[in-house]
Amino acid sequence: DQQVKQNSPSxxxxxxxxxxxxxxxxxxxxxxxxxxxxxxxxGPTFLISISSIKDKNEDGRFTVxxxxxAKHLSLHIVPSxxxxxxxxxxxxxxxxxxxxxxxxxxxxxxxx
Amino acid sequence: EAQVTQNPRYLITVTGKKLTVTxxxxxxxxxxxWYRQDPGLGLRQIYYSMNVEVTDKGDVPEGYKVSRKEKxxxxxxxxxxxxNQTSLYFCASSLxxxxxxxxxxxxxxxxxxV
Numbered sequence: 001d002q003q004v005k006q007n008s009p010s011x012x013x014x015x016x017x018x019x020x021x022x023x024x025x026x027x028x029x030x031x032x033x034x035x036x037x038x039x040x041x042x043g044p045t046f047l048i049s050i051s052s053i054k055d056k057n058e059d060g061r062f063t064v065x066x067x068x069x070a071k072h073l074s075l076h077i078v079p080s081x082x083x084x085x086x087x088x089x090x091x092x093x094x095x096x097x098x099x100x101x102x103x104x105x106x107x108x109x110x111x112x
Numbered sequence: 113e114a115q116v117t118q119n120p121r122y123l124i125t126v127t128g129k130k131l132t133v134t135x136x137x138x139x140x141x142x143x144x145x146w147y148r149q150d151p152g153l154g155l156r157q158i159y160y161s162m163n164v165e166v167t168d169k170g171d172v173p174e175g176y177k178v179s180r181k182e183k184x185x186x187x188x189x190x191x192x193x194x195x196n197q198t199s200l201y202f203c204a205s206s207l208x209x210x211x212x213x214x215x216x217x218x219x220x221x222x223x224x225x226v
Contacts, residue, residue: 004154032211043116043202044155046214089155095211098143098162099170102155 003027004092006103014111019077021106023090026071030092030101035064035075038087038105047088048075080110114139118203118218125193125225133188133221135203143206144186145170145215146178148199155202161186193225 005024013019023033031052036044050057050064050073057064063076077084087107093100116137125131137144145160147170157170161180175197177189186205190197200222204215 006154034211034214036214036217041219043204043217043219044215045217049212049214051211091155093211098145098160098168099157100145100215101157101171102147104152104154 002104003030004090004101004103006088006090006106008106009104010107010109012109012111013080015082016079019075019080019084019108019110021075021077021088021090021108023073023075023103024071025073025092025101027092027101028071029094031095032093033064033066033073034091034093034100035062036089036091036102037084038089044089077108080108082110082112084108085110114216116203116205116216116218118201118221120221121219122222123224125223127194127225128192131190131193131223133190133201133203133223135186135188135218136184137186137203137205137216138184139205139207139216140183141205141207141216142183143208144180145204146176146186146188147202147204148172149202149220150199158188158201193223195225197223198225199223 034049035047038044087105091102146158147155159178161167203218
């Protein structure tokens, strides 16, 4: 039973446009959600997080939206840049628990 | 430089030969964890540790052991590796359980068991 799903394995966008990456979860006990970016031959790096008490969190070009009723979150990148080309993972966790569950990842390609 | 260091980066071994992948962090983080990444399966948690001498199973702990005798180190031990443990392994650390600032990951260890 995959509790965190990223249904789009890949996404391609033009430089300067918006990239929207999606993530769905099934466990209503999750109360913290995070996005990571991963380049080839490197470990994932933390991008942005959101608590379940919020519905939006912004950090520069990155915004994460959370829809608890739909158990859905999305990462918006505006404007997209070629350097954003990477694999993006969403992760969900319960505060005070040590386990984080990751999705399969979405490969974003930003074309110049 | 704040970092998580894993060694080795690449390892090819034979079935049944015990091995240890080391992980060390220099950020005084309480929390450390091991993940494996496989195609189509994302990152799956093997074990985690909330602090020294405290470890717990993740989602796929079978065939692995860990120990946390010091805050900075969290080695992953494969007592009798099998081919289905061929994977890309990541160690991660964070303050508390990584809610606000996420995990800091190592660069990965690519393990092949033949």
